[in-house]
Amino acid sequence: MTGLAYLTVAEGAELLRTRKLSPVEWTRALLERITSIDSNYNAFLVVTADKALAQAKAAEVEIAKGQWRGPMHGVPYAAKDIFDIEGMATTCHSKIRKDHRATSDAFVVKKLHEAGAVLLGKVALHEFATGGPAFDLPWPPARNPWNRDIHPGGSSSGSGAALAAGMAPAALGTDTGGSVRNPATCCGIVGMKPTYGAVSLAGVFPLTYSLDHVGPMTRTVEDNAIFFHALAGHDPEDPTTAKRETPDCLKDLKSGLKGVRIGVIEHFYKEDAEADPDQVRAIEQAVVLLQQLGASVKTIRLSPLALWTDCNRTIHQAESYAIHERDVQERPEDFAALTRNRLLPGAFVSAAKYIRAQQLRGALCREFAEAMRDLDAVVTLSSLLLPCRIDDPAAIARTYDQQCRLVFNVTGTPAISVPTGFTDSGVPLAMQIAGRAFDEPMVYRVAQAYCEAAGTCIGADGKTQPRLVATTRTAAE
């Protein structure tokens, strides 16, 4: 079997269900590929090869008996090392957590286990899901498969790298100010931040209490919808999860855009901040394509991007400092410089400023809900700029807030990053599609229609795959 590296979840699931592919074969091929190329990309912190092969074998036996559990049965995935997995360290890519051992699985890991998915290992992140690609930690930062010298995005950097390099077809990420969608943008993959409360946060090391989201990361929109379904649902152990049935995101996925009403939040990247011309050109072409596909499109206005940024960052600073206060006070030298610089401002945020940010959040959420009254979805940029060099901390700090993702952490509404093409030098470009709370089906529908027509997702055809640095050729290729 060739092409296993870039096999999608949807294709793989069908091959597994019909027993044309064994989960063991798929898993083994990906493990070999990880061994062959990951020393160049540092996506994985730990590879759980024995466990993966045992899970794959169990899936193979069950499927052979006709006990197919669903589309994630026998499908390999990777988990950002911020999710608890019983018996393993949840390091959060930090020296501070090196000796930790989780005593149970995160709720979403349990759900994936019940769905029969196969864990390949735990992947890199920006320390504690903040900071940036740091070189002063026990593990090196993940590298971007499109160009090892540029930032892979974060904080779910290993997830993005593993997907783009064909080392996993699905990966778990988390997103507080864009940490699923940023690596999706930089690595040319698909990353969804679902509605706050759609997916449990239990067993996930927090960055903040009210902005964190668990999100599925994949190479295609359809795969993302499949993966989202396996993760979503009420968790009695997590009071933030909603007691509602997860909507069927696959039913209308390929229904097209006829009659769909889309707003374009253009002022974020044309007035409020300076955006890279390639990013702007790509989203403008995407908007034309959405119209050609039958959507009605109009420009809309929200509060200036700077106000959304202030709101997100104030809440982020205060809540993350509350989590890390003792370590920042007692062992500041044990954090990476980029992480420490992100956590320290929280010490100086007053209670009054935090409350005002929450009041502002209420006002901004009402404003967005009002704007969505006669719309089905909105589109805007994800990153305003192209990814900078991975080894330039000043550029990383400077460009940290040059983005439109944090808007949807403030509103808690679903937002997906989808690829819109490449620069002439091969750097991935992307835009966001966002929707109403719990309307993931519409966000996926718009994303699917766009990506299918634009042909921008990484595919098995080889036309949209990064040229990787490999030491040996593997079965997955």
Added chain:
Amino acid sequence: MSDASKNPETVRLLAERHGLSKALKLFPDGVKAAAERGLKPLGELPKGTTSINSPAPIFNPARFVSEK
């Protein structure tokens, strides 16, 4: 309040009050930059939002009853 971050003595006093003496000693520039960011006031609130509006998360005692 944001002007406070420009005065090194004020930053030192605030940092010490927040238990950041070690961080200040090891990373003085980082603490100074953090004070600037943390003390920076929020942007102008949208029309109709004032200090007596309810914040986004509202305390709900019933939640604790239904949790278990």
